[in-house]
Amino acid sequence: MTAPDSLPYRPCVGIMLFDARGRVFVGRRIDTPDAWQMPQGGIDDGEAPEAAALRELEEEIGTAAAVIEAGTAGWLTYDLPGHLVGKLWGGRWRGQRQKWFACRFTGTDQDIRLDTAHPEFDAWRWVGIDELTSLIVPFKKAIYAAVIEELGPAVRQRAAGTSQAERS
Template sequence: VAAVIIHPTENKVLMFRRLAEKDKNSGFLTDGGQLKWNWQFPQGGVNDGESEEEALFRELKEEIGTGDVKIIRVGEKRIRYHYPLKVKRVLDQQPQWRPFRGQQQRWFLLHLNCQTDKISFNHHPIEFDAFQWISPRKGLSRVVPFKRKAYRKGLRMLGVL
């Protein structure tokens, strides 16, 4: 799932800066070394027995500390991206990332029901360290290149771009 939170009055979306730390065992960066483009939307996989909507709310709570959102629109198709070989080689050296080849995501357009001061990064593991309202087009330039095509498709499908 991928969560796009739209600003209530401006054509802006809420993007989050992915935290990159060195893995204690491998010494590799936890984001695969993509520090230059480390902004994204909250996203994640669907657990066994979980609906996509349940996964959405769980991921929001885990990643940004709140699931207080209203679903405005749901993308009609899932959108897939794959890790490029260079990134996959780095991720393969970190056991927790080895099974992943990319993601297939259902995109959700959301309205945040609370103020942004309810967003928190004090849960474990911490995935983000900052957020910003940004135009969708400018936000695309801050996304890791191998995800840009998927992000463009998702934003267009939701009518944001």
Template sequence: MPDKPYRPNVGIALFNGAGLVLIGRRFRDDGPEIILPGLEWQMPQGGIDADENPREAVMRELWEETGVSRAEHLGETDWMNYEFPPYDGPPTHRLAKFRGQRQKWFALRYIGRDDEIDPLAPRNGQPAEFDTWRWERLDRVADLVVPFRRDVYRAVARLFAEFAGPATG
């Protein structure tokens, strides 16, 4: 795997006014993606297109995966990496082409209404990734994701802990 590159990616910790983050439940039949029973949840994330900067990518990915277009920037991390687990499926899938993901995480404050969130509608020709969503405490999310993402999620929880509480001001 060391000869494969990392896939450039953004991750999104979307906080509501109560300081909870949005998580989505991945479809079980989402192609060759690795999903373990009880660990189907994750925060929105996605690839950075060629010639796209991470701040543009984060808003595009957030909209594509959730329908959310109204969010304020709170903070961002440096780049973090995680490795994909071994994979022997179709060679065109990202798990076969990349070693893992190189992510920049963004903390955003949602300024819309819950009824505006719709993870099921396809956008920009992208199929839905989540079949449902909910608000969750940031410090609990790492326990709900597949093991290969947990270290990054724990780092994100530490780095964005200041946003995990009721919004002030």
């Protein structure tokens, strides 16, 4: 068996999809009871991370009605817990190397459909940005904290600007 630390990281994107009120989309994973997460997924060979983010939104939540507002400056990584290495992704990866994007949702709640070709979520909801780390599985908490620290200000600023414009 290959040592986990000799395996590469899976190239991936993550999407912090937010609505006009600054709430963030989370979906409850079909395969992990009570595990909620933001959309994420692999980058295809030759695909730009921005294109992958919008494709993953469509594949996972049935819509790509979003505009990219910000992205992490670099890549963030996490390792899978030992008991999952070798079981996920055909045993090819030790974890994920992720580029995250804050995306403003431009659709309506009715545009979100979980009955996609390969469903990953069985429920969804909008949550406050400060709730995210309490919802995610433990081995991804540090990544979520880093994403919130880096992209949270853009989400809050954009939501505050939208709210002011709506009041005018």
